[in-house]
Amino acid sequence: MASQVRMRRRHWWQTLAGQEAIAGYLAISPWIIGFLVFSAGMILYSFYLSFTQYNIVEPPKFIGLANYTKMFTRDDLFAQSLKVTAIYAVAVVPLGMIVAYSYAILLNQKVGGLSFWRTCFYMPVVVPAIAASYIFGWIFAPQYGLVNGYLRSIGIQGPGWFGDPTWALPGMVILALWGAGGGLILYLAALQSVPTDLYDATKVDGANAWQRFWAVTVPMTSPVLLFTFILGIIGSFQAFTGSYLLTQGGPLNATLFIVLYLYQKGWQDLSMGYAAGIGLVLFTIILILTVIVMITSRRLVYYAGTD
Amino acid sequence: MSAANTAKVAEAQRRAAAERTRQRVVRIIGRNLLYLALVIGTIIFTIPTVWMLSSSFKETAQVTTIPPQWIPNPWKPDNYSTSMAQFPFWISLKNTMVIEIGVLVGRLLSASLVAYGFARLRFPGRNALFIIVLSTMMIPYHVTLIPQYLFFRNLGWLNTPLPLIVPMWFGGGAFYIFLLRQFFLTIHREIDEAARIDGCGYFTTFWHIILPLSLPALGTLAIFTFLGEWNDFLAPLIYLNTRETQTLAIAIRFWQLLAVGIAYQPATLPQLMAMSTIITIAPVLVFFFLQRYFIQGVVVTGVKG
Numbered sequence: 001m002a003s004q005v006r007m008r009r010r011h012w013w014q015t016l017a018g019q020e021a022i023a024g025y026l027a028i029s030p031w032i033i034g035f036l037v038f039s040a041g042m043i044l045y046s047f048y049l050s051f052t053q054y055n056i057v058e059p060p061k062f063i064g065l066a067n068y069t070k071m072f073t074r075d076d077l078f079a080q081s082l083k084v085t086a087i088y089a090v091a092v093v094p095l096g097m098i099v100a101y102s103y104a105i106l107l108n109q110k111v112g113g114l115s116f117w118r119t120c121f122y123m124p125v126v127v128p129a130i131a132a133s134y135i136f137g138w139i140f141a142p143q144y145g146l147v148n149g150y151l152r153s154i155g156i157q158g159p160g161w162f163g164d165p166t167w168a169l170p171g172m173v174i175l176a177l178w179g180a181g182g183g184l185i186l187y188l189a190a191l192q193s194v195p196t197d198l199y200d201a202t203k204v205d206g207a208n209a210w211q212r213f214w215a216v217t218v219p220m221t222s223p224v225l226l227f228t229f230i231l232g233i234i235g236s237f238q239a240f241t242g243s244y245l246l247t248q249g250g251p252l253n254a255t256l257f258i259v260l261y262l263y264q265k266g267w268q269d270l271s272m273g274y275a276a277g278i279g280l281v282l283f284t285i286i287l288i289l290t291v292i293v294m295i296t297s298r299r300l301v302y303y304a305g306t307d
Numbered sequence: 308m309s310a311a312n313t314a315k316v317a318e319a320q321r322r323a324a325a326e327r328t329r330q331r332v333v334r335i336i337g338r339n340l341l342y343l344a345l346v347i348g349t350i351i352f353t354i355p356t357v358w359m360l361s362s363s364f365k366e367t368a369q370v371t372t373i374p375p376q377w378i379p380n381p382w383k384p385d386n387y388s389t390s391m392a393q394f395p396f397w398i399s400l401k402n403t404m405v406i407e408i409g410v411l412v413g414r415l416l417s418a419s420l421v422a423y424g425f426a427r428l429r430f431p432g433r434n435a436l437f438i439i440v441l442s443t444m445m446i447p448y449h450v451t452l453i454p455q456y457l458f459f460r461n462l463g464w465l466n467t468p469l470p471l472i473v474p475m476w477f478g479g480g481a482f483y484i485f486l487l488r489q490f491f492l493t494i495h496r497e498i499d500e501a502a503r504i505d506g507c508g509y510f511t512t513f514w515h516i517i518l519p520l521s522l523p524a525l526g527t528l529a530i531f532t533f534l535g536e537w538n539d540f541l542a543p544l545i546y547l548n549t550r551e552t553q554t555l556a557i558a559i560r561f562w563q564l565l566a567v568g569i570a571y572q573p574a575t576l577p578q579l580m581a582m583s584t585i586i587t588i589a590p591v592l593v594f595f596f597l598q599r600y601f602i603q604g605v606v607v608t609g610v611k612g
Binding site: 017020021022023024025026027028030031032033034035037038039041042043045046049056103106107109111115117118119120121122123124126127128129130131132134135136137138139141144146149150152153178181185234237238240241244245259262263266267272275276279280282283286287290 | 341342344345348349352353354355356358359362370371373374375417420421423424425428429430431433436439440443445446447448449450451452453454455456457458460474476477478484508509510513534537538540541544545556559560563571573576579580583584586587590591593594595598602
């Protein structure tokens with residue numbers, strides 16, 4: 001009886017469950033603060049800024065939707081940056097996946113010296129972007145570069161690459177493809193985990209290697225393909241360093257990526273409000289693309305064990 | 308009758324043998340094509356790095372020859388010393404390391420503490436909060452670039468490493484929380500329940516039981532963090548504008564603008580490649596020596612590096 005009374009008088013935070021809950025909130029408190037300040041807070045601040053004109057020196061001036069109307073109706077450079085980034089993403093993501101996936105399939109054929117080949121193919125991924133940009137700036141240098149030098153030796157006049165509006169973006173794509181090895185390790189792990197009895201079963205059914213590839217290999221590795229596809233899209237929409245270092249968006253805005261344009265608006269023109277708006281548009285694009293990919297892929301991707 | 312049969316059997320055996328030979332030939336050709344493809348692919352993917360390394364030791368006259376002279380002759384290592392004397396190399400290396408250590412410690416500590424809360428402790432709203440953690444993974448860094456810059460500017464933190472370090476002490480990023488939580492869930496509950504029965508509090512259990520058992524996962528995340536910070540360009544470019552505070556990547560960029568120029572000339576190529584090599588050494592060494600952990604980590608986490 002006495003103990004029951006004591007039980008009732010205990011406050012919630014004195015119970016075992018209460019203690020655990022308090023410890024739990026304490027443990028995740030760094031994230032809660034970080035989320036409120038650096039994620040939610042910053043996005044709200046971004047919304048506010050995007051409705052203002054703000055050059056850092058004078059206080060922000062509220063201008064309503066003017067930044068967005070300008071962005072979508074009068075700003076040719078913004079349209080150009082969307083176009084450049086979209087073309088870049090459409091080229092880099094599938095090509096990079098094809099390169100890495102074919103390489104993974106080659107390496108999955110019980111080749112000798114697997115770790116040697118893998119290391120060679122993966123190493124460019126850890127080369128810092130600044131070094132990679134300088135290397136390719138030189139390899140594609142119009143007059144003295146490696147590529148045009150070889151082309152000249154077989155009698156072809158190579159293009160101006162990063163100095164030529166037509167070839168600058170393809171140059172950026174090749175620079176990105178050099179780092180395509182990132183997907184290789186994931187693909188290799190996925191290929192190695194495909195059950196061999198599936199291949200045996202299709203062999204019995206008389207399928208040839210090409211049919212087995214499309215009927216077994218691709219479906220069984222499709223979750224990883226989807227995953228790298230989404231990450232690839234998000235990554236290539238945020239391309240910055242290569243064009244900042246090599247072309248500054250030129251020539252004739254041929255390599256003006258969205259993030260580079262955001263950087264120029266914010267830190268060169270000091271249009272902080274406008275740049276904040278560009279950031280939010282980028283966020284929306286990435287969000288929409290991700291959702292579209294997730295929805296459309298539900299039919300195409302096979303998840304083992306989920307039917 | 309039996310003679311005809313024998314002839315048929317012999318014919319079948321001959322056919323089978325021919326088929327086996329054909330298959331063997333196909334296999335041998337296939338194997339050779341396979342290795343040929345591997346060799347060609349590897350050459351294409353290795354040439355840029357080898358070319359960088361080789362050019363960094365060359366004289367101006369040698370860098371533009373076609374085909375390239377892969378082994379420099381004469382050997383000119385002072386491309387390195389000359390360039391490093393033209394900007395505060397050691398200071399920028401120190402600045403980079405300060406950021407590396409600040410981010411590593413802050414991210415690993417806070418991400419693992421938060422992950423421990425989500426993996427082990429029960430509290431109202433836990434699942435809803437964890438879904439918010441996952442959804443913040445979709446927020447690209449560049450959305451918050453402008454507001455964060457203005458925020459840290461108001462705090463007077465420009466030209467200090469703080470804007471790059473401090474946010475990492477608040478959970479270290481949703482991805483890291485998620486990965487560590489998944490790892491903690493694989494640790495048997497009996498182990499930390501035993502510690503609890505022995506009188507350890509929640510945070511003692513975290514510190515003395517969970518963290519030591521998670522060293523492999525923490526090591527992998529440390530490698531990713533190291534490479535990511537080393538490679539970071541945009542954030543240090545925005546926040547660090549003085550020679551005394553710049554990271555190595557930014558310092559090399561500004562050195563390039565002043566000493567090399569935008570229009571690349573053969574005269575400065577060896578130096579540019581020397582500095583590109585310098586900044587590539589650390590990540591490549593980390594990759595080579597920790598490759599096994601690295602590759603395991605990539606597979607488990609799905610990070611592309």
